[in-house]
Amino acid sequence: MKKYWKSTAIIAVIVLSLGTFFVNAATSAEQYPEFVIQKQSGDASEIKPLVLDGSYADTSSASYVSTNLKISTNGSKYNSRSLIDQIIGQPPTLIKDLQEQYRSFMRGKNAWADVFFEDESFLAYADVDYKRGSLKASDFTFSISVLNKKDGNTNTFTVEVPDSGVLSHIFVEDVQVVGDELHLITQNMMPNYEEYHDEKHVYTIDLADQHITHHESIIQFPKEEGEKDLYINAELIETDPTKANERLVFLTTKEIESDHPESSDFEVMNKEIITYNLATKESEVIDVPDLDLMENQLSFYDGSNIYFTRAEGQEFIVTPFDLENEKNGQLLRIPMSNDENGNVLTPMITVNDDKLYAVDSYMNASTNAAITVSDLKSGDPLFEGEIVLKDSLELDSFDLYVHEIFLR
Amino acid sequence: MIEVKEVEKKFGRKKILKGVSFTANKGEITCLIGINGVGKTTILNAIMALTPIHKGQILIDGEPLKENTFEKITFIPDAITMLPQMTIAESMEFMHDFYASWNQERATELLSFFKLKPNDRIASLSKGNSAKVNLLLGLALDVDYVLMDEPFSGIDMFSREEIANVFTSHLIENRGVIITTHEVGDIEHLIDKVVLLDDGMVTKEFNAEEARENEGKSVIDVMREVYVR
Amino acid sequence: MKNYIKLANFEINRVSKLFTVLLGITLIVQIVGVIVEARKYLNMANEKMYEEMMSIAEFLEMFNQMSFIQVVRSVWFLGPIALCIAGVAFYIFLIWYRDWFGRNTFVYRLLMLPTSRLTIFFAKITTIMVMTLGFVAFQLILLPIELLIFKGMVPSDFRNDMGVREVVSSMPEISIIIPGSLLELILYYGAGLLAVSILFTGILFERSFKWKGIFAAVLYGAVAVVLFISPLLLQEFVVDHFFYPLELFLLEIVMGLIIFAGSIWTSGFLLKKKITV
Numbered sequence: 001m002k003k004y005w006k007s008t009a010i011i012a013v014i015v016l017s018l019g020t021f022f023v024n025a026a027t028s029a030e031q032y033p034e035f036v037i038q039k040q041s042g043d044a045s046e047i048k049p050l051v052l053d054g055s056y057a058d059t060s061s062a063s064y065v066s067t068n069l070k071i072s073t074n075g076s077k078y079n080s081r082s083l084i085d086q087i088i089g090q091p092p093t094l095i096k097d098l099q100e101q102y103r104s105f106m107r108g109k110n111a112w113a114d115v116f117f118e119d120e121s122f123l124a125y126a127d128v129d130y131k132r133g134s135l136k137a138s139d140f141t142f143s144i145s146v147l148n149k150k151d152g153n154t155n156t157f158t159v160e161v162p163d164s165g166v167l168s169h170i171f172v173e174d175v176q177v178v179g180d181e182l183h184l185i186t187q188n189m190m191p192n193y194e195e196y197h198d199e200k201h202v203y204t205i206d207l208a209d210q211h212i213t214h215h216e217s218i219i220q221f222p223k224e225e226g227e228k229d230l231y232i233n234a235e236l237i238e239t240d241p242t243k244a245n246e247r248l249v250f251l252t253t254k255e256i257e258s259d260h261p262e263s264s265d266f267e268v269m270n271k272e273i274i275t276y277n278l279a280t281k282e283s284e285v286i287d288v289p290d291l292d293l294m295e296n297q298l299s300f301y302d303g304s305n306i307y308f309t310r311a312e313g314q315e316f317i318v319t320p321f322d323l324e325n326e327k328n329g330q331l332l333r334i335p336m337s338n339d340e341n342g343n344v345l346t347p348m349i350t351v352n353d354d355k356l357y358a359v360d361s362y363m364n365a366s367t368n369a370a371i372t373v374s375d376l377k378s379g380d381p382l383f384e385g386e387i388v389l390k391d392s393l394e395l396d397s398f399d400l401y402v403h404e405i406f407l408r
Numbered sequence: 409m410i411e412v413k414e415v416e417k418k419f420g421r422k423k424i425l426k427g428v429s430f431t432a433n434k435g436e437i438t439c440l441i442g443i444n445g446v447g448k449t450t451i452l453n454a455i456m457a458l459t460p461i462h463k464g465q466i467l468i469d470g471e472p473l474k475e476n477t478f479e480k481i482t483f484i485p486d487a488i489t490m491l492p493q494m495t496i497a498e499s500m501e502f503m504h505d506f507y508a509s510w511n512q513e514r515a516t517e518l519l520s521f522f523k524l525k526p527n528d529r530i531a532s533l534s535k536g537n538s539a540k541v542n543l544l545l546g547l548a549l550d551v552d553y554v555l556m557d558e559p560f561s562g563i564d565m566f567s568r569e570e571i572a573n574v575f576t577s578h579l580i581e582n583r584g585v586i587i588t589t590h591e592v593g594d595i596e597h598l599i600d601k602v603v604l605l606d607d608g609m610v611t612k613e614f615n616a617e618e619a620r621e622n623e624g625k626s627v628i629d630v631m632r633e634v635y636v637r
Numbered sequence: 638m639k640n641y642i643k644l645a646n647f648e649i650n651r652v653s654k655l656f657t658v659l660l661g662i663t664l665i666v667q668i669v670g671v672i673v674e675a676r677k678y679l680n681m682a683n684e685k686m687y688e689e690m691m692s693i694a695e696f697l698e699m700f701n702q703m704s705f706i707q708v709v710r711s712v713w714f715l716g717p718i719a720l721c722i723a724g725v726a727f728y729i730f731l732i733w734y735r736d737w738f739g740r741n742t743f744v745y746r747l748l749m750l751p752t753s754r755l756t757i758f759f760a761k762i763t764t765i766m767v768m769t770l771g772f773v774a775f776q777l778i779l780l781p782i783e784l785l786i787f788k789g790m791v792p793s794d795f796r797n798d799m800g801v802r803e804v805v806s807s808m809p810e811i812s813i814i815i816p817g818s819l820l821e822l823i824l825y826y827g828a829g830l831l832a833v834s835i836l837f838t839g840i841l842f843e844r845s846f847k848w849k850g851i852f853a854a855v856l857y858g859a860v861a862v863v864l865f866i867s868p869l870l871l872q873e874f875v876v877d878h879f880f881y882p883l884e885l886f887l888l889e890i891v892m893g894l895i896i897f898a899g900s901i902w903t904s905g906f907l908l909k910k911k912i913t914v
């Protein structure tokens with residue numbers, strides 16, 4: 001047995017050394033603090049559907065690594081950084097839920113919410129495929145998939161993007177299914193002389209015939225010649241990404257580059273709200289009386305109302321505006337918290353079922369992030385609370401960012 | 409019986425063996441004779457599956473070579489097959505570890521027969537002694553067939569004598585031996601069967617004793633007839 | 638099986654000298670490195686504080702505490718690791734070629750063992766694996782010792798303490814060698830084993846067919862690589878991201894196992910039918 005001692009020793013050392021290291025690694029896994037939503041007043045059941053996607057970073061350590069987490073009434077759940085979790089990736093909550101429920105339909109589909117639509121009967125997906133060229137992309141086609149939830153059939157087809165020769169690129173910004181028609185709202189970028197020139201387009205596709213029945217450019221926003229410093233931008237106002245709305249709301253912003261040679265600040269010149277009605281195919285400039293668009297932020301659109309927000313002193317003021325009747329709704333006043341430097345924290349909002357959810361997008365060791373749920377009709381608060389460290393844990397320094405509010 | 413049938417072998421485009429056939433029986437010493445480069449070593453390598461053949465067949469007791477055929481046939485190449493840092497004793501232990509047919513008694517006997525010191529390292533052995541160790545490692549196996557490649561080449565006179573003595577001893581009895589050489593002198597009287605090779609072919613296969621008795625010719629006489637024309 | 642253990646043990650004994658030398662170099666150079674790097678920092682601190690009259694607080698403000706990372710990033714630490722990697726890479730070839738070359742033709746003996754010739758392949762690949770993991774294990778034992786020396790040399794005000802795990806995860810290059818979880822270790826070294834099996838097959842091609850064999854070996858390697866990444870290529874260019882990432886990952890593992898099996902089979906075939914001494 002004498003001649004086996006070397007092998008035996010080496011293998012024993014390997015097993016012991018690696019064994020100790022990995023047993024240690026498994027038992028002393030990195031500890032993350034747990035966050036919970038603490039009620040201050042109101043009905044705790046109001047925040048049941050709330051899921052906050054965010055990220056946490058321990059700022060006391062030299063290596064600043066942030067870890068994604070989800071906070072809900074069940075507390076906080078960190079995305080583990082294990083290899084398997086890294087492989088699976090971290091799609092947004094909405095996509096993750098869809099992937100679990102419609103595993104085969106969701107195959108091979110891009111993992112962002114804008115390109116999906118869901119209601120009781122359909123789950124639809126539309127995106128743009130193209131060939132990557134050395135100079136520009138070409139052969140743009142819409143690839144469309146609609147799952148009929150009742151019979152489980154999937155209608156998948158592709159449609160060439162009309163007039164795609166002039167496009168340098170095209171993004172899908174929203175997908176909506178109304179009856180037998182699928183509406184695609186896109187931002188089309190086309191090189192125009194030496195300037196880029198963008199347009200918001202709507203494409204209406206007949207799902208039965210699988211072809212485009214209507215195509216229209218809703219807003220054009222060229223960088224105007226002669227006024228080199230003027231920038232125009234148009235954005236489609238976010239709504240629940242999976243919902244259908246008859247009306248689309250766009251906000252156009254004109255900005256001018258300030259003259260100061262050192263700074264490259266932009267000064268907003270003008271803001272305009274434009275709606276487009278998918279049924280009548282009419283667009284309209286919305287004039288909001290008694291509301292300064294420069295001061296008020298257009299923060300949300302729920303299909304019938306648009307919501308403006310502004311900070312005023314220690315209050316966060318939400319003004320709903322009814323698009324149908326063109327009048328302001330009940331004003332909402334939400335108290336805001338300050339951070340340690342005295343800056344007020346402006347919350348993010350989302351609206352569902354006549355309830356407004358407002359969540360501060362940042363917290364740290366000295367300031368907690370407030371969460372409020374308010375009744376839009378009465379303006380009364382239904383729930384008030386904040387995100388806190390569980391068991392009143394004390395931490396030296398950390399950053400917690402909330403990126404997205406999701407209602408399950 | 410070892411049967412070599414129509415064996416062909418190429419090195420690159422050059423055909424080294426062009427259909428070699430012969431047989432070697434148990435209990436006989438068969439000698440492959442030919443000038444250097446005629447492919448004698450290649451034939452032995454091919455029998456032991458140490459080099460592939462392109463055509464033909466080699467059977468050992470009627471079967472192609474398998475893993476455990478190495479328990480009944482052994483090959484003693486002209487260079488030693490143990491690592492230079494090993495001692496003779498370690499080499500013997502290695503053989504003992506892997507071969508069921510290893511005969512420790514015979515090995516010890518050979519060790520004293522050749523007057524070898526078990527603690528000598530392979531690297532330090534003289535050419536003659538390393539040939540003896542090689543022979544020891546092969547002959548201490550209880551095998552039916554022993555192949556030897558030029559056991560006398562480059563060895564001093566006294567070692568030659570010692571090695572030649574092996575062939576007349578009980579160590580070789582009942583075994584089938586194939587031996588290659590290009591100079592038949594030392595062992596002419598020991599040989600039972602001669603296979604003459606030339607240009608990749610067997611030019612003559614004959615029984616040495618019969619040649620002696622019937623025609624009164626020595627092996628060298630027959631070789632002269634064949635090669636010098 | 639018994640012959641495999643005997644032969645693997647024999648091969649490990651053969652490499653033990655090289656192995657010990659590399660361990661010795663690692664031990665000495667890394668420990669010297671800890672001492673040299675710590676001295677360098679302390680000398681600088683002395684200079685700044687006594688000659689330029691800096692206070693401790695000022696010094697720390699300007700130069701920060703010393704952490705073990707500074708040692709890890711030095712050539713003292715990484716050099717021996719690179720040397721060990723080079724040693725293994727070199728030995729992958731030497732483990733075969735040393736049997737063919739030189740005055741002693743040990744390959745005759747190996748090929749004439751009354752056992753499946755694949756046993757030789759398995760014994761040699763085991764040796765490479767044991768050698769590699771031996772280095773990893775030794776580094777894991779060495780690290781706490783080095784950390785202790787570091788602690789002993791640098792006063793606590795001037796140092797930023799780290800655990801072995803923090804040190805290991807501080808550099809991506811090191812965390813590939815010593816990953817944070819057992820699964821990753823198995824995957825990384827499994828991939829390494831696969832690569833070694835492909836190289837071994839290539840070597841056996843060369844040993845079987847000489848010059849033509851080098852061509853065959855390169856071809857075999859290329860086919861193996863293409864096969865291995867074929868699920869990724871399929872995903873990207875044919876099925877348009879049909880597979881979920883986890884499925885793709887499992888496909889890769891299956892493909893790796895298939896190639897490993899293929900390498901073993903091919904090596905077995907070459908050893909049995911085509912090898913030449």
